[in-house]
Amino acid sequence: MKDFFYAIQDLFVNVLFAPFDALRALELKNWWGANGMSWLFLIIGLVAFAYWMLQLKSFNDNKEEDKSISAHSYL
Numbered sequence: 789m790k791d792f793f794y795a796i797q798d799l800f801v802n803v804l805f806a807p808f809d810a811l812r813a814l815e816l817k818n819w820w821g822a823n824g825m826s827w828l829f830l831i832i833g834l835v836a837f838a839y840w841m842l843q844l845k846s847f848n849d850n851k852e853e854d855k856s857i858s859a860h861s862y863l
Contacts, residue, residue, distance in 0.1 A: 815822035847853050 811822050
C-alpha cells in the first residue's frame, strides 16, 4: 500500500509538476518568458469580456431583453 502512495507522489512530483518547475527555472533568467502564458490568458479573458459586453449592448439596443419583474424564475 505504501508503494501505491509513493507512485502517486512520483507521478505528481516528477511528471505533472515538471512544467511548473521549468517555469520556475525560467523565471530566474527571463521574467517575461515565464509569465507569457499568464499574459496570454489575460488577453483572452479581456477579449472575451469585451465581446460579451458588446453582445449585451446589442441585445439591449434591440429591446430583446425581457425586463419585466417575472422574467426570471428566481425573482
